[in-house]
Amino acid sequence: MKKSLRFGSAIAIAATASLTLASCGFGGGSGDEADGKTTIDMLVPSYSDNTQGLWEDVIAGFEEENPDIAVNLEVQSWDNLESVITTKIQGGEAPDIYNGGPFAGFAADELLYTAEEVVSPEVLSDFQDSFIANTEVDGTAYALPLIASARALFVNNALLEQAGVAAPPTTWDELLDAATKVSALGGGIAGYGMPLGSEEAQAEAAVWLWGGGGSFGDAEEITVDDPANLPGAEQIKKMIDAGATQADPGSTDRSPLMDIFVQGQIGMQVGLPPTVGQIEEGNPELDYSIVPIPTQDGSPFTLGVMDQLMAFQNDGDKQDAITKFFDYYYAADVYVPWVQAEGFLPVTKSGAEQLAGEEALAPFLELLPDAKFYPSTNPKWSATDGAFKALFGQLQSKGAQEVLTEIQAQVDAG
Template structure:
């Protein structure tokens, strides 16, 4: 799942798109999806084959793109009046509705499928109260912790509050030997995620009434505590120069006591460090009340041709059939965004914490046009809290958010 939200280029006019269905009752659908890993393309190739075998009048043309390229590919297609009929993307996908390019979410799946989807994920990408995307994969964040380091440091249970987190992280860092208590990635890869986890844990929100709200008392309190974690030696050195992926690898190597992670990390640990003694707990917050960061990717349907709407819904209903959908999430290592899929995933104990955190998850305001530049400002500036006042850093990020319009 991509956690970086693209800033889309100028969009084309509503009604543009790929060739319409032919007059003989046959329909051709263009499907564009991102590549998560090695299993992505084979999964879609087989799903399309199985669907076409049951729907001989519908031809699905599959295109896969890397996350690095897909935003540019989509914008280019729209500008050339070749928008795909079905697109999977992050919350930048539903944002195309601002140019009247999309069907509503309840128009691209059946009522039964729509009711099966976890409401929090649909609500997170609404535009002016209307949903235009149906979630494909979902992810929340949770605290991964090293049970061996906990034992060595005399820690009986994972922390629930910031104060407990600071105390426990300092105990682990005191073990020495290149071990650090808490991994805090504030580098350019995903600083907006780490910051959001802390800020949401203090009651902050990045948007109100369509305006970016970055410089707030709650966010200041969160960044001030993050700075305290750094200055008191509870984190790895120089968090502002540390990206998420390499830091997670350090955790997998057994050198970090605690770090925020997402569901695919479970599979990485099993593959790279099967002997690591680890567990997952809810993200610590200021007062221990549950809240965490949620992220989802979405299917959207472009309203290129009204004759294709029923076929789009038929294909997406097929994707969301329990067997097909659970296999998709199993392949990619995420948690399902449907209630029936979550029931199936509940049999996997390592996903329990992620599933339980869904109702309390808060999301990026990714459908707001200003979020792209705001997210970039977090990536470039928030790491400076080690040497600057958190209040000054937030003011700089707010200024960039305001400048984006």
């Protein structure tokens, strides 16, 4: 693999990042026991082509140690996940364990166990303090941190060199200039990969809005239409209007766009730790760098993301079984290999200690001190996330303020 890391370390993560849909459905948390076993229904998203197999391995080990408990796994794509969980809850078939992002709305509706009700004190105390704090609503944790990640800019060194760009950009002006020059190379090459489609529009929005000094709000208030968000939205339109991005960014999702970057047809795109594994698998000869995301003034910033595990209060008889599963999963010898295989960062103290000195994680770990996180403890975060996915892609054809106002209105309407 040809690459240079502007953080001064080498990287090799054996994980892929193309999302897949693989499912084996379940009928919900009914509390029924088959063959004398307690059955836990578990709904998770696909982080990579490996996700289903990784969870199946965890489940096999758990069931071997707990023969009186069975875990019924369902894996969905991120595109489908929110509609699936909504449908299940509305139908009275919520999973017992759910791996997702937004959770505060479920807590507000009193659907979830608290964290201390479904893990032992030893496991609860093992979570990094900042991560468990990000699962709290009014001082009570209602979810368990699962994985953490940071975003960085992946740069195709060869394309920038061909376009006469001497160094990766650090500011928006430099990014616009570099991306425009790369796009001018022609042959279907895009300077900057801008995924405004529904898969993860909220993440691309955060990269730009927050990179210009804006915010989505906090635990008390969602402020998408804050004037501080306007510079980032307007910069996106500048990029699109200048031809610095791929065609039709409003309907382009991150995963297929990153596949195009891996094949060497995009100059720059924001990626995740698993992107390294995707490159290793799909195009190991790609000459690339990983650098901080450019911002309006060049100040350091990254989008930090943390997904959670949570447990629905479907059947009180399952609480003990859920606790046993969580305690098993978060043991370092089970949890750390799972996190490494998916290419993310651990959220436990024991996991961090075990991975201390791992060069593979260094670039992203170095960015975490400057990370900003979604206001996921706000009960309206789920609606905010959905509004960005539904409306932010319209930015390529509508005014920046108009789109931000529409998103805020949808959030306020619930």
